[in-house]
Amino acid sequence: MIEIHFRQKEDAQSLYSFLQQQLPDKSIGEYTLHCEDSHIVRGRNTHSRKDELFRWTKTGLCHFIMKVKLNDWLKNILAAYYYRDEEEQQQIIEIVHSILEGKNDELNAFLPQMNLQERLFILIHEWFREQPVFSFDHFIKFRLRSFINELEKYVELSLDEYKMEQEYQVFIQRLRDFLRERSPKQPKLHLLCDEGITFFNEHFAEMKRGDLIGMIDRRLLINHPVYVDSVTIAPLLSIAPSNIYLYTNDTEQPLIRTIRNIFEERVICKPINAFTEMKDRFCPLSTKKDMSS
DSSP states (O other): OEEEEOSSHHHHHHHHHHHHHHSOGGGGGGEEEEEETTTEEEEEETTOOHHHHHHHHHHHHHHHIIIIIHHHHHHHHHHHTTOOOHHHHHHHHHHHHHHHTTOOHHHHTTSOOOOHHHHHHHHHHHHHHHOSSEEHHHHHHHHSHHHHHHHHHHHHHHHHHHHHHHHHHHHHHHHHHHHHTOOOSSSEEEEEESSSEEEEOTTOOBOOHHHHHHHOOHHHHHHSTTTSOTTTHHHHHHHOOSEEEEEOSOTTSHHHHHHHHHHGGGEEEEOTTHHHHHHHHHOHHHHHHHHHO
16 A cells, blocks of 8 residues: 655645556556545555555656646746746746756756756655655655755756747847848849858859948848848848758758748758759859869
């Protein structure tokens, strides 16, 4: 028999529902699970396989904390930072989870590597071993206090990332608005994105840096002096081509991502090795001339 006591009725009901969903189909007939007095979750193995019952319960409790209670704690921390809007909270929580799960390399560098789920399971295992009855609220208070405090570091980092992303989206929208008011000065451009970015016109003639700078609409640099890249973004916005062919092997690098976000459906991405093929197909004479010279 395993007993898990809760102070809050909602927590008992929530864990009870969660454990029922996690119970393996093949084991439904082997376990009896009850939620009594709205405060206690009881588990009994009908075949007396105590070790298996304990292992399943500890694993289920660990997943319950990581998937249900963790988000509740994160929302409480965010509310203390005056982020109470549910949609905003959810976006920030998704960033937190990306860090916790090691999916965000850029942000992971700012926090020490730590497997929170593994650490949590060890704490649960030790508490079950020491206590005849598992008190959920005592466990949270005495064993997870430092765990919850560490979450604040993840929230703070995620908030910074969220604010930066919001500023980035505002910046992108302003440049889209600027682009919408301009008529294309060239029908298409080809951008070869290798070690740097080289511009080519629709006939695959290279566009020199001085010529590109001369095309820049100065309002861009006046209105967005910090954010607009004068080497790539400013010329593109000023020329406002109907189509941009991007030849790159990394579509997720920041500058490429920004170009795609601003120009949206105007951008056509191709691998770098497609550049020569496209140039040969549309400008065979100029290619032969280049080779002979």
